Amino acid sequence: xxxxxxxxxxxxxxxxxxxxxxxxxxxxxxxxxxxxxxxxxxxxxxxxxxxxxxxxxxxxxxxxxxxxxxxxxxxxxxxxxxxxxxxxxxxxxxxxxxxxxxxxxxxxxxxx
Amino acid sequence: xxxxxxxxxxxxxxxxxxxxxxxxxxxxxxxxxxxxxxxxxxxxxxxxxxxxxxxxxxxxxxxxxxxxxxxxxxxxxxxxxxxxxxxxxxxxxxxxxxxxxxxxxxxxxxxxx
Numbered sequence: 001x002x003x004x005x006x007x008x009x010x011x012x013x014x015x016x017x018x019x020x021x022x023x024x025x026x027x028x029x030x031x032x033x034x035x036x037x038x039x040x041x042x043x044x045x046x047x048x049x050x051x052x053x054x055x056x057x058x059x060x061x062x063x064x065x066x067x068x069x070x071x072x073x074x075x076x077x078x079x080x081x082x083x084x085x086x087x088x089x090x091x092x093x094x095x096x097x098x099x100x101x102x103x104x105x106x107x108x109x110x111x112x
Numbered sequence: 113x114x115x116x117x118x119x120x121x122x123x124x125x126x127x128x129x130x131x132x133x134x135x136x137x138x139x140x141x142x143x144x145x146x147x148x149x150x151x152x153x154x155x156x157x158x159x160x161x162x163x164x165x166x167x168x169x170x171x172x173x174x175x176x177x178x179x180x181x182x183x184x185x186x187x188x189x190x191x192x193x194x195x196x197x198x199x200x201x202x203x204x205x206x207x208x209x210x211x212x213x214x215x216x217x218x219x220x221x222x223x224x225x
Contacts, residue, residue, distance in 0.1 A: 046213035
């Protein structure tokens with residue numbers, strides 16, 4: 001059974017600040033790492049899927065990196081905006097492509 | 113292209129009744145995942161299905177819970193003889209194949225009286 005951790009649990013930043021948070025996962029039997037953005041009262045929205053060690057993905061002001069050898073991924077948000085306020089979830093998938101485990105999330109609040 | 117459709121959005125049941133939650137995946141998606149979010153907790157994987165097959169049900173409680181994804185029609189998550197502890201939000205997600213981003217439905221909020 002995978003154990004996926006995320007830190008910090010919550011984060012408050014000022015508008016315009018850049019921020020980052022961490023997802024750690026077991027590196028053995030790794031298949032893919034997913035990042036999702038989950039706004040209150042909505043459903044999770046896929047941001048990135050990463051599979052290769054050293055992968056770096058970018059979508060607008062949000063980017064993510066992946067280190068499969070040590071079992072961590074960083075999500076970066078450049079120039080945070082109030083609309084970035086959400087819970088950011090990572091989920092790790094093992095190499096059977098089946099077991100899909102979410103971390104507890106990082107709750108980001110961007111203050112105007 | 114419609115997204116993942118879940119219904120009902122809200123479902124109220126009395127203890128001992130059956131709850132049926134439906135999920136229609138996105139067009140072209142043959143992989144369906146069910147998750148449960150208990151109050152004050154995160155998303156927990158329940159079951160992963162492809163058409164007519166259960167691939168991984170390691171997150172499903174051993175009793176009272178079952179899931180299917182028939183050749184025709186939506187995926188169904190069935191909870192028999194519901195208890196108060198079944199009150200939760202149940203999310204369905206679909207993907208075209210494993211390892212691809214999952215697209216989530218809006219969830220079904222199940223309340224047990």
